[in-house]
Each structure stands twice: as C-alpha cells, then as structure tokens.
Amino acid sequence: MLAARQGIGPADDPKGTAMSITTTTHLNFRGTARSALQLYASAFGGSVTVSTYGDLGMPSDAPDADRIVFGQVENEDGFRIMAYDIPGTDVDPVATAGTTRREHGTTITDRSFFQSARGQSLEEVLAIWERLAEGADIIEPLAASAWSPGFGMLTDRFGVTWVLDVQPGAAA
Structure with missing residues (x-):
C-alpha cells in the first residue's frame, strides 16, 4: 500500500515484480442478475456461473x-463480468439507472460509470x-x-450503460 500512496507504480518497483491484480466489473441488480448474466453470455459468449443465497445457507x-x-x-x-442481486430490493433498475444522453458530440450523464467493451472488428462489435x-x-x-x-x-x-467501440486503427 505504501508504494501506491507514494505514486510508485510497477515499473518503478526496485524488486521488478509484476502486478498480479486484475479488475472485474461487479454489477448490482434488484432481482434481475440471472437474466442480465444470460443476456451478457448471449452477447459475449462464455458460460454463466451462479450461486444463490439459498445455496449458501439462507433458508x-x-x-x-x-x-x-x-x-x-x-x-x-x-x-468476465460479475453480478449479484441486492437482497430485499425490487426496484425497477431502469428507474434507478440515472440518465445519459449525447449532445453536440459529448456525453452528458449523472452515472458514476459506464461498462466499456472494445472489439477488433466492426463485425465483432456489431454482433454484441x-x-x-x-x-x-x-x-x-x-x-x-x-x-x-x-x-x-x-x-x-x-x-447498465455500455460503450461499445472498435479498436482505433482496426479494420472496419
């Protein structure tokens, strides 16, 4: 933690150790996590893995x-994307999602983040x-x-707000 607080990055580490940390978006839903994960599996491929509260001991x-x-x-x-259902909530996710719009080539939003996915070809991104x-x-x-x-x-x-694009310089 000291290295991070002082602004020393992996390239500056005198031991030459590589960072082994990865990040994964973890989305929070109000009862729709399973359906959302199924949509994302259909869009990006891959398999869905889930555990329910009941699987982990809830009556x-x-x-x-x-x-x-x-x-x-x-x-x-x-x-990879992760998700769970916030217990005790049934609020419509769209009603709590905030708003995002484009004006004059800029993005105006009150959301704290977007999920970004970048592909190597227009065909790949279009399918998603x-x-x-x-x-x-x-x-x-x-x-x-x-x-x-x-x-x-x-x-x-x-x-969930998605930004999809093709890698700059990639073939259309």
Missing part, C-alpha cells in the same frame, strides 16, 4: 433465497451491439466516429 423459504449472491459470465477470450440493444435505450447509434470505425452507447434493459 429456502426466505424471500431472497433464489436470488443471485454470486454470478459471473466468463469467456475464453478473457471477458445487436444482442445488447434488444429492449435497450440507444444513446448513440453504433456508427463510424472520428476515432473509431464503430462507436455506440446504449443503456441495456437492466440499466
């Missing part, structure tokens, strides 16, 4: 026993876009931009 007759306490989608290419766009609010249609052969933004039907 089976408890209201949240069948909800997801740990869930993830992981594919062979390294995509088509699945995520089902029931979504399209913020910026997927199209060529000044920096990418394909860029678009949407808020999926579970309230």
Whole structure:
C-alpha cells in the first residue's frame, strides 16, 4: 500500500515484480442478475456461473433465497463480468439507472460509470451491439466516429450503460 500512496507504480518497483491484480466489473441488480448474466453470455459468449443465497445457507423459504449472491459470465477470450442481486430490493433498475444522453458530440450523464467493451472488428462489435440493444435505450447509434470505425452507447434493459467501440486503427 505504501508504494501506491507514494505514486510508485510497477515499473518503478526496485524488486521488478509484476502486478498480479486484475479488475472485474461487479454489477448490482434488484432481482434481475440471472437474466442480465444470460443476456451478457448471449452477447459475449462464455458460460454463466451462479450461486444463490439459498445455496449458501439462507433458508429456502426466505424471500431472497433464489436470488443471485454470486454470478459471473466468463469467456475464453478473457471477458468476465460479475453480478449479484441486492437482497430485499425490487426496484425497477431502469428507474434507478440515472440518465445519459449525447449532445453536440459529448456525453452528458449523472452515472458514476459506464461498462466499456472494445472489439477488433466492426463485425465483432456489431454482433454484441445487436444482442445488447434488444429492449435497450440507444444513446448513440453504433456508427463510424472520428476515432473509431464503430462507436455506440446504449443503456441495456437492466440499466447498465455500455460503450461499445472498435479498436482505433482496426479494420472496419
């Protein structure tokens, strides 16, 4: 922790040790984690793994026993996203998602984060876009931009805002 507080990064580490930390987005849902994970598996490929509160000891007759306490989608290419259901909540995710819009080429939002996915080709990104766009609010249609052969933004039907684009310099 001392190295991080002093601004010393892995390249400055006198021992030459590589950082072994990875980060994974962990999304919080209000009873829709299983459906969201199934959507993301259909869009990105991979398998869904889930454990319910009941699997981990909550009495089976408890209201949240069948909800997801740990869930993830992981594919062979390294995509991974995690999710769980917040116990005791049934609020519509879209109502609590905040708002995001594009104005004059800029993004205006009150959200604290977006989920970004970047592909190597327009074909790859378009296939993901088509699945995520089902029931979504399209913020910026997927199209060529000044920096990418394909860029678009949407808020999926579970309230997650995605930024999808093609790696700059990649073939369209």
